Amino acid sequence: MTPEGTCNSMSSESDTEAQGELITRPDLFPRNVLAIGDAAPRADAYEKATGQTKFAADYYAEDMVWAGVKRAGIPHARVAKIDTSQAEGIPGVMCVLTHRDVSGTNRQGVIRRDQPVLVDDKIRHCGDAVALVVAETRDALRKALDRITLDCPLLTPVLDAEEALEESAALVHEDNPNGNVLLKGELQTGSGDAAEQECEILVEGCFETQRQEHAYLETEAGWAQVKDDGRLEIVCSTQTPFRDRMEVADALGLEPTRVRIVVPYVGGAFGGKDGITVQSLLGLAALKSGGRPVKMWWGREESFSAGAKRHPARMYYRLGSDRSGRLHYLNVRLYLDTGPYDHLGGVVMTLGLEHAGGPYRIPNAVLKAWCVYTNNPLSGAFRGFGVTQVTAAMEQMMDLLAAKLGMDPLELRFKNAVRQGDRNCVGKTLVSSTGLTKCLEALSRMSTGKERDAWKAAAPFFKRRGVGFAALMHASGYGPVVPDFANAKVELTVRGKIRIYSGVVDMGQGNAATNVQIAAAILGQTADMFELIQPDTDRTLASGSASASRCTYTFGNALIGAAEILKNRLVQRAADLMMARKEDIALIPGGIRNLGSGRVISFSQLADFLNEDERVAVHYFRAPVAPDEIGAAPDLKLHGLPHTLFSYGAHAAWIEVDELTGELEVKKYLAVSDCGNILNPQIYEQQIQGAIAQGLGYAVSEDLLVEGGKVLNPDFFTYLIPTSADVPEIVSVPVKMYEITGPFGLKGVGEIATNGPLPALANALADACGIRIFRSPLTPERVLDALNTRNREDLE
Amino acid sequence: MKISCTLNGTRIELSVPADRRVVDLLREDLGLTGTKESCGAGDCGACTILVDGESRLSCLMLAAQLEGREITTVEGLAESESVHVVQRAFAEQGAVQCGFCTPGMLLAATDLLHRNPRPSRGQIREALTGNLCRCTGYQKIVDAVDKAARLVSGDES
Numbered sequence: 001m002t003p004e005g006t007c008n009s010m011s012s013e014s015d016t017e018a019q020g021e022l023i024t025r026p027d028l029f030p031r032n033v034l035a036i037g038d039a040a041p042r043a044d045a046y047e048k049a050t051g052q053t054k055f056a057a058d059y060y061a062e063d064m065v066w067a068g069v070k071r072a073g074i075p076h077a078r079v080a081k082i083d084t085s086q087a088e089g090i091p092g093v094m095c096v097l098t099h100r101d102v103s104g105t106n107r108q109g110v111i112r113r114d115q116p117v118l119v120d121d122k123i124r125h126c127g128d129a130v131a132l133v134v135a136e137t138r139d140a141l142r143k144a145l146d147r148i149t150l151d152c153p154l155l156t157p158v159l160d161a162e163e164a165l166e167e168s169a170a171l172v173h174e175d176n177p178n179g180n181v182l183l184k185g186e187l188q189t190g191s192g193d194a195a196e197q198e199c200e201i202l203v204e205g206c207f208e209t210q211r212q213e214h215a216y217l218e219t220e221a222g223w224a225q226v227k228d229d230g231r232l233e234i235v236c237s238t239q240t241p242f243r244d245r246m247e248v249a250d251a252l253g254l255e256p257t258r259v260r261i262v263v264p265y266v267g268g269a270f271g272g273k274d275g276i277t278v279q280s281l282l283g284l285a286a287l288k289s290g291g292r293p294v295k296m297w298w299g300r301e302e303s304f305s306a307g308a309k310r311h312p313a314r315m316y317y318r319l320g321s322d323r324s325g326r327l328h329y330l331n332v333r334l335y336l337d338t339g340p341y342d343h344l345g346g347v348v349m350t351l352g353l354e355h356a357g358g359p360y361r362i363p364n365a366v367l368k369a370w371c372v373y374t375n376n377p378l379s380g381a382f383r384g385f386g387v388t389q390v391t392a393a394m395e396q397m398m399d400l401l402a403a404k405l406g407m408d409p410l411e412l413r414f415k416n417a418v419r420q421g422d423r424n425c426v427g428k429t430l431v432s433s434t435g436l437t438k439c440l441e442a443l444s445r446m447s448t449g450k451e452r453d454a455w456k457a458a459a460p461f462f463k464r465r466g467v468g469f470a471a472l473m474h475a476s477g478y479g480p481v482v483p484d485f486a487n488a489k490v491e492l493t494v495r496g497k498i499r500i501y502s503g504v505v506d507m508g509q510g511n512a513a514t515n516v517q518i519a520a521a522i523l524g525q526t527a528d529m530f531e532l533i534q535p536d537t538d539r540t541l542a543s544g545s546a547s548a549s550r551c552t553y554t555f556g557n558a559l560i561g562a563a564e565i566l567k568n569r570l571v572q573r574a575a576d577l578m579m580a581r582k583e584d585i586a587l588i589p590g591g592i593r594n595l596g597s598g599r600v601i602s603f604s605q606l607a608d609f610l611n612e613d614e615r616v617a618v619h620y621f622r623a624p625v626a627p628d629e630i631g632a633a634p635d636l637k638l639h640g641l642p643h644t645l646f647s648y649g650a651h652a653a654w655i656e657v658d659e660l661t662g663e664l665e666v667k668k669y670l671a672v673s674d675c676g677n678i679l680n681p682q683i684y685e686q687q688i689q690g691a692i693a694q695g696l697g698y699a700v701s702e703d704l705l706v707e708g709g710k711v712l713n714p715d716f717f718t719y720l721i722p723t724s725a726d727v728p729e730i731v732s733v734p735v736k737m738y739e740i741t742g743p744f745g746l747k748g749v750g751e752i753a754t755n756g757p758l759p760a761l762a763n764a765l766a767d768a769c770g771i772r773i774f775r776s777p778l779t780p781e782r783v784l785d786a787l788n789t790r791n792r793e794d795l796e
Numbered sequence: 797m798k799i800s801c802t803l804n805g806t807r808i809e810l811s812v813p814a815d816r817r818v819v820d821l822l823r824e825d826l827g828l829t830g831t832k833e834s835c836g837a838g839d840c841g842a843c844t845i846l847v848d849g850e851s852r853l854s855c856l857m858l859a860a861q862l863e864g865r866e867i868t869t870v871e872g873l874a875e876s877e878s879v880h881v882v883q884r885a886f887a888e889q890g891a892v893q894c895g896f897c898t899p900g901m902l903l904a905a906t907d908l909l910h911r912n913p914r915p916s917r918g919q920i921r922e923a924l925t926g927n928l929c930r931c932t933g934y935q936k937i938v939d940a941v942d943k944a945a946r947l948v949s950g951d952e953s
Binding site: 039041042044045046048049050051052053054055057058060214215216217218219265266267268270299300507508509510682683685686689690691692693694715716717721722723724725727729730 | 823
């Protein structure tokens with residue numbers, strides 16, 4: 001083998017056609033018909049475990065060139081002079097592009113298109129893209145990026161969300177009619193603030209949660225090429241191919257039909273790829289590379305500084321009840337630092353607002369939220385999507401209230417828990433399956449007061465033990481206005497395989513494998529009978545994004561329809577061919593049997609008798625929405641308020657605190673979840689366990705530090721995500737309720753579990769040591785500091 | 797410079813700059829994209845390969861360091877036609893989600909089982925701390941290595 005020996009070529013047309021071949025192995029995937037509920041190995045597991053899966057970053061070609069971005073490095077400045085002359089002179093540099101080279105609107109965004117591909121009027125955060133270099137080698141690219149200089153007069157940076165609302169604050173977007181407010185939300189239920197004086201018990205708290213980095217292992221990557229027919233093809237790591245196509249076309253001044261987005265398996269996303277990253281930049285580079293394919297692959301530091309984060313939040317809470325613990329009144333003010341661009345900030349805020357009161361009946365509420373532009377790093381979608389922040393606050397409020405009432409925290413939750421038919425805190429009547437009380441019942445059986453007390457009493461020297469709880473509720477889908485739809489296509493190929501065309505990205509959550517399981521169950525087939533076409537705006541049908549806990553709910557429903565249509569057609573046509581009745585025909589793996597005569601016709605034989613149109617079935621599904629009029633303003637409705645479908649959960653963290661070091665160790669973590677019926681227990685557990693691990697990182701160690709708008713810890717050496725030694729064994733118990741609108745009874749499971757760990761651990765810490773830290777993460781330093789303060793107070 | 801080494805069981809001669817990073821050599825020059833790069837700084841373990849049977853980070857190694865060595869990447873983990881026991885366990889136990897950490901994780905686990913054929917769950921967790929995974933929460937990875945260990949040591953068939 002020589003270095004020239006094997007070289008991957010980028011996708012030619014034939015490669016693209018071959019995409020979809022599912023690499024399975026009979027010894028790994030037993031030749032059993034997959035059924036709903038099977039804990040079958042994922043259809044993508046074998047090719048991933050053998051290193052055969054090609055991610056967006058894995059394509060190289062002979063004549064490929066590299067593109068890279070010059071980042072601003074300053075938080076707020078007027079764009080004056082961008083000097084590219086030195087960079088252009090470096091051997092191997094093909095071109096250096098600035099905003100002047102962008103022919104379209106140069107603006108990207110989901111709701112408010114306010115993010116430039118390359119900055120033109122202003123620099124609005126350190127991660128802004130100032131110039132784009134296209135070079136023959138990565139070496140030349142690096143050198144060129146170093147030689148680009150900026151001479152841009154600095155502007156006063158806006159660095160705090162609440163201060164940004166003051167009259168005197170500098171403006172991030174001068175053209176925004178609401179100053180630095182991207183979106184403001186306000187909701188009132190019952191008699192609003194008038195209910196406060198009716199409360200017998202009132203508790204207050206101000207909580208601050210930090211920025212969290214997605215830290216997917218595959219950084220933002222892709223490649224692009226202008227094909228011979230003049231169309232721009234972009235292969236990239238994204239959650240939103242169909243939305244990207246529109247954004248890229250608009251920003252670069254192309255017809256959307258001239259843009260094709262292809263998405264291989266994605267190496268993790270968690271919301272961080274729900275929005276444009278490399279797409280337009282790659283497209284622009286490809287338009288200027290003379291037809292040569294262009295590759296871009298962000299380094300880890302670039303991913304940290306330019307990618308979106310979980311919104312840091314400041315949350316003011318007042319919660320009141322009567323003496324029995326029945327909740328009566330809630331007042332909430334949320335301030336979210338959204339950074340310089342919309343991204344999905346307004347939608348995140350609105351979902352936070354909707355979940356601000358948790359899964360409880362609270363008859364009177366005043367909820368307000370501000371999503372605020374700053375010159376800090378960009379905030380946007382992140383698994384949990386605003387609910388993570390408010391759950392941290394609300395669930396700690398519940399414990400504060402329980403403490404004041406002298407009531408068991410689980411009992412207080414149970415007393416106020418929503419049941420089907422109740423109104424939640426924004427006044428929406430819950431009409432879908434509502435399993436919270438079942439979750440709480442199961443959790444209390446697994447964590448009885450007696451067990452908790454005995455365990456706590458057995459704490460070793462210099463250790464304190466505590467148990468904390470969190471009750472969870474998480475909406476799925478887009479809300480009442482934006483169509484939450486999916487369009488599935490299945491095909492009997494001429495070779496006799498069943499091909500599933502999915503427009504919804506698999507970023508690791510396993511929906512591709514679930515799609516196989518759904519189609520296999522309906523068509524009575526084994527896994528090896530399937531081929532998967534992953535999202536491709538040319539080949540798969542338009543569908544919504546891989547986000548909002550809605551992938552399998554929405555696409556699964558569409559796929560069931562398509563598979564049923566195909567099944568009926570195959571049975572009907574086989575019956576015709578065999579001169580039999582439809583009722584005599586059964587699907588068997590790889591073909592069809594006439595049960596009367598015993599005669600078998602294989603799928604490939606059957607395919608020969610069908611024309612192309614007959615071999616294909618499509619089905620469209622649009623998720624149901626809430627018709628409730630809850631008094632939400634039109635822009636809040638547009639941003640998703642209210643939802644109609646919710647998953648529920650109840651978590652318990654059993655922790656041990658080291659009084660000498662402040663370290664907090666989770667000894668046991670219990671998660672009971674109502675996410676509807678379970679299609680594949682293995683994939684379901686993956687979602688619960690993975691989400692809890694991310695939530696644990698958020699609770700104790702992950703904190704993206706920003707000073708003067710600049711990220712201080714843009715690497716895995718200083719930004720600490722959990723390792724295998726940091727995550728405890730997680731006990732996940734499902735409450736299997738059947739949601740009648742879901743595919744085989746399923747609800748979303750992708751996000752909810754992320755929301756539990758921070759409040760559960762904070763409550764456990766209070767239980768263990770009598771301290772409450774209102775600022776996350778709960779680092780050893782903060783714990784130790786709080787312990788010392790408490791000890792001093794005890795002495796005084 | 798000229799380098800000769802054994803890559804996935806085959807002796808090869810390479811002509812590459814001595815300071816070429818091994819991860820680039822594998823991915824770009826040899827087309828072995830199963831080896832991933834995620835941080836480029838030795839913090840995440842995604843680029844783990846086996847050098848003389850021991851796990852090493854290919855983003856921190858230079859081509860010259862391969863001289864005379866035996867290198868295994870994820871593509872060479874499976875012996876002949878059969879799937880490697882660790883690969884099989886990963887696929888069956890649900891240890892694979894997005895799959896980007898998987899190759900490095902597999903090689904680190906293989907290295908562990910060579911050194912310690914019967915690791916406890918705690919030892920497995922300890923041994924994999926150099927390999928970050930953001931999807932799984934590690935539990936099913938630990939399950940998979942545990943299962944593979946029991947299969948290799950004959951405690952389970």
